Amino acid sequence: MERTDVQRMADSVLREYGVPMKVSSISAVASGWTIGFVGFHPNAPLLEVNLRCGGSSIHHVRESLKQSLSVCD
Numbered sequence: 001m002e003r004t005d006v007q008r009m010a011d012s013v014l015r016e017y018g019v020p021m022k023v024s025s026i027s028a029v030a031s032g033w034t035i036g037f038v039g040f041h042p043n044a045p046l047l048e049v050n051l052r053c054g055g056s057s058i059h060h061v062r063e064s065l066k067q068s069l070s071v072c073d
Contacts (some may be wrong), residue, residue: 001061006051008034009061017071023045035065 003026010023014037015043025036032051038044049068051061066072 001058005058006035006061007037009058010035010065013062013065013069013071014059017066017069019069019071032064033061037069 006026007023010026013019014021014023019037021037021039021044023035024038025034027034029050035051037047039050049065050062051068054064
């Protein structure tokens with residue numbers, strides 16, 4: 001899985017669930033990905049999510065993001 005795939009999925013989850021944040025960083029780590037999110041207003045705190053998904057499917061990344069951001073269908 002490429003960084004651009006993770007970026008697209010993170011943007012999609014934020015948009016679909018109306019989370020008032022944007023992706024600020026994405027880093028590949030040994031166990032998956034670390035994604036940094038920041039709110040739209042000034043002084044918004046940074047939220048970092050560690051996805052332990054390695055080379056898993058886009059579906060797994062999506063579900064991990066939803067769980068980490070506490071959103072559901």
